[in-house]
Amino acid sequence: xxxxxxxxxxxxxxxxxxxxxxxxxxxxxxxxxxxxxxxxxxxxxxxxxxxxxxxxxxxxxxxxxxxxxxxxxxxxxxxxxxxxxxxxxxxxxxxxxxxxxxxxxxxxxxxxxxxxxxxxxxxxxxxxxxxxxxxxxxxxxx
Numbered sequence: 001x002x003x004x005x006x007x008x009x010x011x012x013x014x015x016x017x018x019x020x021x022x023x024x025x026x027x028x029x030x031x032x033x034x035x036x037x038x039x040x041x042x043x044x045x046x047x048x049x050x051x052x053x054x055x056x057x058x059x060x061x062x063x064x065x066x067x068x069x070x071x072x073x074x075x076x077x078x079x080x081x082x083x084x085x086x087x088x089x090x091x092x093x094x095x096x097x098x099x100x101x102x103x104x105x106x107x108x109x110x111x112x113x114x115x116x117x118x119x120x121x122x123x124x125x126x127x128x129x130x131x132x133x134x135x136x137x138x139x140x141x142x
Contacts, residue, residue: 001031007041007048008076011066012124015040015053021123022051025093027086047078069125076128083116083132095120098127103134111136 012018015038022028028042028049038053054062080086087101099119105112114134119127 004046004048007050008074009050009052010122010124010126011062011070012051012053012122013066013068013070014123015051017123018051018053022049025090025095026128044078045080047080049076069121071121071124071126074126075119076126078128078130080130080132083118083130086130087118090120099129105134105137107139110139112139 010018019030019040022040022042023030026044028044028047031041031043031048033040036055038055039050040052041050042048084101090097097118098121099117101116101118104115104117106115107113113136115131116134117129117131119129121127
């Protein structure tokens with residue numbers, strides 16, 4: 001297994017609920033898990049993240065009170081091969097969308113980068129922006 005240079009670790013309020021959400025709803029696979037520590041390393045199409053519900057009050061990296069939503073200010077962008085299929089699965093399960101499916105073009109220098117994307121929140125409020133790449137196009141000047 002290859003580890004990405006940056007892998008976010010998200011504290012969760014219920015390990016079982018978050019694991020079920022990421023595994024069953026978002027199709028992340030468990031790369032490895034320490035159930036006794038309520039920890040899992042998850043992967044989907046090369047995107048990696050860790051979830052943990054702290055079990056050891058002596059060893060925690062929580063620097064302040066955790067209050068809902070945990071994910072204030074955190075927006076994880078995750079590229080998937082088929083954003084429409086994931087969107088349909090979540091819509092069928094009645095997962096609420098914070099941002100509905102959209103095509104969004106972001107300027108980078110003299111070109112635009114296209115995303116087909118939507119945003120949801122996980123059970124603890126972390127923002128998850130799933131997208132498929134639409135390619136690039138030139139910036140049109142007036």
